[in-house]
Amino acid sequence: MKRPHLPMVELPHLRCPGCGKHLGPVKARNIPLAEKFEDCLRRCERCRIGATNAKNPAKVRFIQGVKPPEAPKPEPAPETPPQTPPQP
Numbered sequence: 001m002k003r004p005h006l007p008m009v010e011l012p013h014l015r016c017p018g019c020g021k022h023l024g025p026v027k028a029r030n031i032p033l034a035e036k037f038e039d040c041l042r043r044c045e046r047c048r049i050g051a052t053n054a055k056n057p058a059k060v061r062f063i064q065g066v067k068p069p070e071a072p073k074p075e076p077a078p079e080t081p082p083q084t085p086p087q088p
């Protein structure tokens with residue numbers, strides 16, 4: 001039995017909302033439902049932002065992936081207890 005021919009679906013290009021880079025267009029036969037960054041076919045690796053796999057750009061949502069750990073934040077200044085003036 002022959003498999004039905006699946007047409008290629010082309011997801012139009014989008015622009016990364018983070019850096020403006022062009023994402024896609026992407027051609028695929030099997031478009032998964034994107035619920036997380038890793039599922040997105042159009043991704044910006046730099047911003048870790050993925051566009052969901054909707055063909056209609058109006059229906060695309062952007063998913064923020066987990067960012068790789070960056071340089072550690074400077075530690076907040078330790079809270080100093082209120083200074084009591086020296087008693088005479």
Ligand SMILES: [Zn+2]
Pocket residue numbers: 016017018019020021044045046047048049
């Ligand atoms: Zn980007």
